[in-house]
Amino acid sequence: MKSAITLIAATTVHQAVRRKLVLMAAVACGGFLLLYGLAFAAAMANAHNVINAASRLIQREAASSFMLLGLYAADLLTATIAILAASDTISGEISSGAMQTLASKPVARWQIFLGKWVGFVLLLTALLAVLQGGVMLIAWGFTGYSAPNVASGLGLLWLEMVVLVTITLLWGTRLSTLANGVLSLGLFGLAFLGGWIEQLGAVTQHVRVVQIGIVASLIMPSEALWRRAAFDMRSPLSAAVNFGPFTWASVPSGLMVVYAAAYAALALMLGLRSFATRDL
Amino acid sequence: MTSELAVETHTLRKLYGRKLAVSDCTLAVRRGEAFGLLGPNGAGKSTCVKMLLGLVRPTAGTGQLLGEPLGAVAARRRVGFLPEHFHFQDWLSGTELLHLHGRLLGMESGRLRRRVPELLERVELGRQGRKPIREYSKGMQQRVGLAQALLQEPDIVFLDEPTSGLDPLGRMLVRDLIAEQRQRGATVFLNSHLLGEVEVSCDRVAFVKAGRVLETRDLRAPEAVTVVNVRARSVPRDGWGRMGIQGRRQDDASGSDPAKGGEPPEAWRFELPRPELLPELLRLLVDAGAEVFEYTPRRDSLEETFLRVVGHEGDGQ
DSSP: HHHHHHHHHEEEEEEHHHTHHHHHHHHHHHHHHHHOOOOOOHHHHHHHHHTTOOOHHHHHHHHHHHHHHHHHHHHHHHHHHHHHHHHHHHHHHHHHHHHHHHHTSOOOOHHHHHHHHHHHHHHHHHHHHHHHHHHHHHHHHHHHHOTTTTTHHHHHHHHHHHHHHHHHHHHTSSSOOOHHHHHHHHHHHHHHHHOOOOHHHHHOOOHHHHHHHHHHHOOOTTHHHHHEEEEEEEEHHHHHHHHSSOSSSSSOOOOHHHHHHHHHHHHHHHHHHHHHHHHH | OSSSSEEEEEEEEEEEEEEEEEEEEEEEEETTOOEEEEOOSSSSHHHHHHHHHHOOOOOOEEEETTTTTTTTTTHHHHHHEEEOOOOOTTSBBHHHHHHHHHHHTTTTHHHHHHHHHHHHHHHGGGGGGTGGGGOOOOOHHHHHHHHHTTTTSSSSEEESTTTTTOOOOHHHHHHHHHHHHHHOOEEEEEEEEEEEHHHHHHSSEEEEEEEEEEEEEEESSSGGEEEEEEEEEEEEHHHHHHHHGGEOOOOOOOTOOTTTSOOOOOOEEEOOOSSGGGHHHHHHHHHTTOEEEEEEEEEEOOOHOOOOOTTSTTOOO
């Protein structure tokens, strides 16, 4: 029944609006973008003053680095909001008993889970569009710089957000809100650490260390998706010389992206099954 | 062919890990009757109801709800449910909540627009419908929960401790709502540990203890009568045992001669082994020369039956 999924997705969005989740996210985004815009303007002004005679290429490189820095910070903010917002939705309604009245209606459990998933993906897609799109717009507005491969880069960041939301909803079918939040944030932290371990291993040419980092990415591929997105959106000069603050010594492969998509799909299926078979 | 039973279960059993929540829930609830599940706290009543509704999977046993297997979506279209410890989406208003649940039930928007204000009025929340539920008192939440359970005029309504948090007026409202459901032909399944609530509202009751349905009793059947209170003069002192009847004088007999005219009638209590002996006892009294002023058959109270069947709370749990 398609309409039940739509209804639950719409209710999830409605709930986020009524419980001021959207308002608070908008305030956080507004503050972030304002701060970033001011910092970007100041940095570019200084860059312009210092390197007045320097080539436009270097200025563009500075804009690219600053934009990627903004995207990185926005990515961390989006990921945190995604986990915090989704951690309570299933487990909280189970523990409060609200789920009993929903699940006793003529709606299959998988429809409830899928409806909530769709609702959160829609909400976080909007958040991602505002935050990441805002960072890109600021960079473009002040310097005229636009990153290459924006579509694939944003697509990878969207997939990262989908992975995080899906895994958080999956844990929510079996764990309490607090345990779910701790586990999901812990996994996100593991991936973050794993990413840097992989870089360190690549720079120092320690294969074992690189492998440890890859294993961390297999456990939670969120950081790998960010690194791939940053790699895709790096400036042409960084790409040519293979150097810059967001130029990775070890770049996640296309296979890792496919793995992350399969990971999200599997987590979704497991979540549907787990919720359908648990006692309420 | 439609089954005459709204609920039919055979030895439903539920284990949570090693903990046995329900050991044997065997029930047969007729369509159109008000059925009570009575037992002390923690007896497994709510788990029984959840198994019927498909919220909890039975570890063993089988059952049907409205002729469908337990948990079937088709049956849930015709079911209303007020859980015991419920918590609604409190960011919605009462009206919005009923619209959401109505849409989940597949009700058309035109019908919902008529039904929602009507129901809110019925549960005496007419003016509060636009307020967010988080601003409702416990009693108001219980009322909106009741409205939610009756939205689509279900064929069977499960009410789990429906008077929890309600004041006496609210309890009367629940009683009236149960009577209304029965009048329109719906089955009411009432889960409660309040004897009075069940006695007033239900046709039949099942006693549950330690996860097992021990006994079912028909509260409306005349055969439930076993005790007769009699006020009469000149009642013979003995000779009742021959038919298994036990007669005992209740008031103080000292200083009065019951055979003498003008004396106040004596109070007697007779216990009958079979309800068919009711007319026989009256005939015996009259034949023995007793002057009968009052002859009041009395049901064995639900409380007495409850204590007999279930024992005091905590016994054997």
